[in-house]
Amino acid sequence: MTSTTDVEKKKPFANLADSGAYQKLLAFASLIVLLIGFSIASPNFMQTSNMIAILQATSVNGVLAVAATLVIITGGIDLSVGTLMTFCAVIAGVVLTYMGMPLLLGVAAAIASGAFCGLCSGTFVAKMKIPPFIATLGMMLILKGLSLVISGTRPIYFNDTPGFDQISRGSLIGEVVPAFPIPNGVLILFLVAIAASYILGRTVLGRYTFALGSNEEAVRLSGVNTDAWKMRVYALAGAICGIGGILIASRLNSAQPALGLGYELEAIAAVVIGGTSLSGGRGTILGTLIGALIMAVLTNGLRVLSVAQEWQTVVTGAIIILAVYADMVRRKKAS
Amino acid sequence: MTSTTDVEKKKPFANLADSGAYQKLLAFASLIVLLIGFSIASPNFMQTSNMIAILQATSVNGVLAVAATLVIITGGIDLSVGTLMTFCAVIAGVVLTYMGMPLLLGVAAAIASGAFCGLCSGTFVAKMKIPPFIATLGMMLILKGLSLVISGTRPIYFNDTPGFDQISRGSLIGEVVPAFPIPNGVLILFLVAIAASYILGRTVLGRYTFALGSNEEAVRLSGVNTDAWKMRVYALAGAICGIGGILIASRLNSAQPALGLGYELEAIAAVVIGGTSLSGGRGTILGTLIGALIMAVLTNGLRVLSVAQEWQTVVTGAIIILAVYADMVRRKKAS
Amino acid sequence: MSKLVEMVGIDKFFPGVHALKSVQFDLEPGEVHALMGENGAGKSTLMKILSGIYQRDGGALTIEGQEASPRTPREAQDLGIGIIHQELSLMNDLTVAQNIFIGREPRKSFGRLDENALNAQTARIFASMNLKLDPKALVGSLTIAKQQMVEIAKALSHRSKVLIMDEPTAALNDAEIAELFVIIRRLKAEGVGIVYISHKMDELKQITDRVTVMRDGEYVGTVGAADTPINTIIAMMVGREVNEKPLAAPDLGDAGVSLQVKGLNRGQDIQDVSFSVQRGEILGFAGLMGAGRTEVARAIFGADPKDGGEISVHGKVVSINAPKDAVKAGIGYLSEDRKHFGLATGMTVRDNIALASMDLFIGKGGVLNEAEIASTAQSYIKQLGIRTPSDAQEVRLLSGGNQQKVVIAKWLLRDCDILIFDEPTRGIDVGAKSEIYKLLEKLAAQGKTIIVISSELPEILRLSHRIAVMCEGRLTGILPGGKETTQEDIMYLATQRTAAMQVTGTAQ
Amino acid sequence: AEEIYIPLVSKGFQHQFWQAVKAGAEQAADEYDVTITFEGPDNETMVDRQIDMLAAALANNPKAIGFAALDSQAAIPLLKQANDKGIPVIAFDSGVDSDIPLSTATTDNLAAASLAADKMAEMLGSKGKVAVVAHDQTSRTGIDRRDGFVNRMAENYPDIEVVTVQYGQGDHLKSTEVTKAILTANPDLNGIFGTNEGSAIGVVNGVQELGTEGLVIIGYDSGKAQKDAIKSGLMAGAITQNPVGIGYETVKAAVAALNGEDVPALIDTGFYYYDASNMDDPKISAVLYD
């Protein structure tokens, strides 16, 4: 109970450097190295249209990765993001094409059904105490099957809903800055990311998300209704997958019921590359975005370089390991 | 250092009941319920030939799941089991068919290359401190690509190696007990499982596998070279995947270089259904075997019932959740 | 003859913290050398340098006259240095014996384990410690006190020349401590040098030969234990005199009953426990290890299920099935195991303090008022003297005692009517302890109801207006606080093991 | 001279069928002195991944593009973009719902699967029970081959019952297990149709492992294992497309379009039924691959 030491006085500066701009820039290091490398290797890489293609390719995976980030920070895992996205797309297809409802209703239905399925996973995990891996694996299979059942194993096209494809393909930015026609899908990804960041950083839900991942029992013993909060996090993640469903449906102008398997691993990979720990309690949306971008740049760059496809896979694997390694080394130095 | 309380005296009995025959039988409960259910639903299900088909269907996934169990008990995860299996099959193909070496050498090469790749993953995790998810995801991609590169994107057939397909398909047991021609592949799975069980329960390697997953820092503080042991566990898991590679190659009488993606989730699912915790420190090979059997019975049963494919997926998802839930409830009651 | 250990001018920096400032320390063979200081003074850090966990940033270390810089725990072990860590570091999924011999398992050929030898050797160690514990029990199923004993057994099994004990008795009760002292004396006779860190001042006179005091990461001085009054040592530690006021049990008169527990039951652990506490009262809970005090507290709080029993708060029966119900009813519980049940160690000091009271800081749309959380946290940091570089520091980087203070702050902020403190001063230094006592008294004076579970009888006697004593899951009696009650009275009730014993005293 | 670059974005690349298409395309590339790349996603459900591939291909300023659409509509905006830039698009394997592709080099999968049904019926004497092990439930080829077979049976052979259609994702091992389950459920089965190479091999494997005899197995595509099975009599016969031809014609049409020549709107590369009797026929063996 003695007085403040000089240590405490020094700390604010240390803190500043820690979270400062310099640090944040460094987090991009692997991404920037990749961008520079590919630009040198191929003159076609650094074109506006290709940059936009990369961003476009990030949009769906990015949104799913944001959803996965939330669940992973609670110490869980969500294997159902990919098939849930598809399920929501199919729901939108049913509402818009089969039932002929107006656009907004379709979007709302997709997001609501996403939230509902997320809530189901959350209930399995929180109330029934099923390990998140199994609960969401089960959901992944259930949703995969249901998408096929509901759609009649057939893609649902949105040709009767004019403007639906503009949700992802159109470009509001392009109308203002014609030189840089960033598609709306990318815009939506950034909006989702900003919203998720805000929720994580500034709201109770976010605080409990971290707390659950850090030490759930301690949170429970603090009198917090941990089950309820966990279910909310899963529901929120589900709703975000619903947005992902709209994005992909709009991009393909159809709901492809068989799609989505394997997307969960890519989303989780983006999360982990972005520095979020699978054991929970730590993570950032910015990191996840960078992770998703690294993956997209890598795949696109190797394609533009026309590397043989089998080698593309090898190089992707190696670079993912290296990128994370570089990040580990950087962080170790920083601390 | 005070006197014994009765609690402690009671403890041995509690322990006995815990690991007693009764308890072990109960662990099979979900499996047995499934078997009975399918037998009632279809008269064709409970035939010797179908039981053998189920066992055979378990063999490859079972071996991969055993490998995954080891890594998961250390608190890690291995996403590369499926493509590593394929890679080892391709290596066997190269050694046997392209280079025309004798059978044993091919088998040895497959297992050795499995161990080597496992060692690489282990090095990434232990030495480079890359999260296991990323290290093995990277390996998964690298091995997937390399399998295609090495094989020339072409299956390698083992027609020149007589007896190769007998490794998995032949039946030593059938020669002795003709009524029950259990294929050698199943025999190998059981041998692998027994060996892994023995290693886990009786050897130093096994002890450190559990210790690492339980509290790695404490093990390190006890002066154990945790990195070296972790690498050994990954190498052992890799070697087991090598055996899996031999099994699948022998069953298909060819090394199919494009196979293997998606097998990792099935293997991990079997592990988790079997009661091994993804956070490490706990798990049994017996549980994993039961988990793999549950998955195999489920898929086979639904197919025998000719359930429509899309519904098969839905039902599989739901039953996986239920099986694990039933297990949770049982354990809670037992404790 | 050279000294066993000699450390001179040791410096250690952590990001933002100058943890050790040119500290010196030495150890003779066959001596018990106490290392004292407030929470965060740097005791554990100094010992971690000696045992190869941290590397020093400056200074010299010699072991038996030889320059040494152990870089890993293994190297330190090879130099003959063993350590019992302040924070338990055990593998919960392994058995007791497996934990003790981790890294040195008796082996047969081909890396096979000799499990029988392992258990037999463990049993022998336990026998020499006069400890009854099944070598095959899973460590995770043991209470912390027993886990602490396992840590001690593990350190003993190393047969080190230097044995560092970082607060080995924090989780132990008097009987266990007495047994530990027997062991320490035996080791001493064998020529082992022992570094002994503790916040229990009474232990100094019992076993230590010399005392080195640290303050704020600096070396203050080394004195002989026998010829230095305790008050002098305390003054060296905190830089001032700490005077203990004797307890003055207030007359609560007709202050209403705020918590009433009737017929609380759960299997063997809790057998028909009934008691009540008045507003403004401090009820102490005493008992031996495993008496079930923690169980009673957790059952009241809803952390564990109960078989039966009725809990009333302010005369109204409340149904408590989960901690959230308890908190809603105005009951707070500070767990004895801060690491597992008290703290989200990866989060900041600020968030941990606010953890139970988030609803106070919620604005529109669930947005948190961060500035208010920070200023609240800072006021508690000041009030409790939590030594942390800032309120945004991660809790896991604080010293053990300061972590404990964070948990206390969490419950103070929650402002419950009824507060159950389970071993609140575990690992807390003398200065801070007396501050906490004052705090509890102040809370009681404000009309709050306080239950204190403690294994330190002087603490129970110092604090409690009434003392409940438990033995093997039963409440064996309730004694009045104040001068009339002695440690012997409590021990008598705490050892009433036969089920036929009547409850003495009155339960209101 | 400036290099002529023609990327082919396919439906897959790991399967032998696609490798044969690639081989044909490379052959044509050699002949016409152009550079090609050949890429496809891991499986035929990944519609969006294929579009990303198309986008990357467009970034390289190709002279022409070959495209095997996983979904007939999803790629239209990108194809329009190509069209606007004057890049000719040749569709292969299956069509695109648009008039942008100048030409489509493809197999009529419906007709090919009907032929398989005819052959099956012939061998069974127009009565009995058959099953289908298909490779995919939602992809165009999966649907066409399944429907071609099932519909022909329903229309022309009332005494033949298709008892079940199950899917093995074209994965050899999964198809093996599927076959065994089908045989367990239908001990009186007379024939099985496997709709692609992996499915067909799976059927053969499953039948072998169960030791079932007297089944009529008809496969699809070729590959060494399938050819061996036909030679040994395990498999009655199989449909083969002309994958090498598809690849070759795609590149050839692209080059023709670049040179301003007329290209036919549809290039039917044909399909054949082959069995032990005609396998070594030069016309047939030319379209088979190992």
Ligand SMILES: Nc1ncnc2c1ncn2[C@@H]1O[C@H](COP(=O)(O)OP(=O)(O)OP(=O)(O)O)[C@@H](O)[C@H]1O
């Ligand atoms: N890894 C670390 N990173 C940052 N700061 C640290 C770290 N370890 C210790 N510290 C800081 O160093 C100081 C000394 O801590 P130490 O644990 O040695 O105290 P202590 O004397 O053992 O206290 P206690 O009696 O509470 O156990 C404290 O201010 C603590 O916050």
Ligand SMILES: Nc1ncnc2c1ncn2[C@@H]1O[C@H](COP(=O)(O)OP(=O)(O)OP(=O)(O)O)[C@@H](O)[C@H]1O
């Ligand atoms: N190894 C064990 N296995 C099962 N139950 C145990 C074990 N050890 C203790 N218990 C149960 O826990 C009860 C209380 O333990 P605990 O030591 O927490 O009580 P306590 O009075 O709070 O003691 P303290 O706070 O001094 O540790 C015991 O009465 C016993 O029923």
Ligand SMILES: [Mg+2]
């Ligand atoms: Mg300390």
Ligand SMILES: [Mg+2]
């Ligand atoms: Mg206790």
